[in-house]
Amino acid sequence: MRSRLSRLAPTLGRRRRSGLLAAKRRRTVGLLVLAFVVIQALTWVVTPDWATRLAVVVVSLFAVPVVGAFVL
Secondary structure (H helix, E strand, C coil): HHHHHHCCCCCCCCCCCCHHHHHHHHHHHHHHHHHHHHHHHHHHHHHHHHHHHHHHHHHHHHHHHHHHHCCC
16 A cells, blocks of 8 residues: 555655756856855954854845845
């Protein structure tokens, strides 16, 4: 019975999309994540103030989806 139900349910495994648009999207998302990490690292290295660090994290978290919407 379980195997019969599992065949009807969609698979939850990750399928890697192939193609030029998928590769461009992966590259863009990767660069966006890299930029986020670099900005956070630079802020933590340069700024000793915790309030500024927290402010940069919060602003970055709100800015990433906005930038992603424009870039993607």
